[in-house]
Amino acid sequence: MAISSFLTALGSEAPTADRAKDMELYGWLIGSWEMDTVRHLDDGTIQKWTGECHFGWVLEGRAIQDIWIRPRRPARSTMYGTTLRIFDPGIGGWHIIWSDPLNQDYSRQIGRADGKDIVQIGDDSRGLQTRWRFTEITANSFHWIGEERPSESDPWQITYEHLAHRTKRVA
Secondary structure (H helix, E strand, O other), X not given: OHHXXXXXXXXXXXXXXXXXXXXXXXXXXXXXXXXXXXXXXXXXXXXXXXXXXXXXEEOOOOEEEEEEXXXXXXXXXXXXXXXEEEEEOOOOEEEEEEEEOOXXXXXXXXXXXXXXXXXXXXXXXXXXXXXEEEEXXXXXXXXXXXXXXXXXXXOOEEEEEEEEEEEXXXX
């Protein structure tokens, strides 16, 4: 019973009217997605998985929260995390807070539009700079690229890619 009350208080049907236009940057993600995931290892090899992600309006429509799961359920998870995306009119960008308690992986970023893409830049719990990009965006697919580097003088290294396809749209 308590979790139902919690989810009812957390979830929202739509963005709040006073921020609806600004919420469009990530609002198109609302719904469910399946993905193919590739991890790029330092030695040049790659690992592949399936995955799923789900996005919804939360906090009276003032934020978007998602859940990223790898591999797809019902398989045993190797990643099960959530992102909270909150638009900040003061900076004209989004505060991005990622948490994967399964792997003790945490990141804070700022997200903004970059042409047709979305780029999020920040730092993770290991002290690395991170850049996460949504590219090749369509109504029913996107390519997510995760990159990291130790310092600004180092080149970005691709660590993960997610190729996602929509399975359910939420109005």
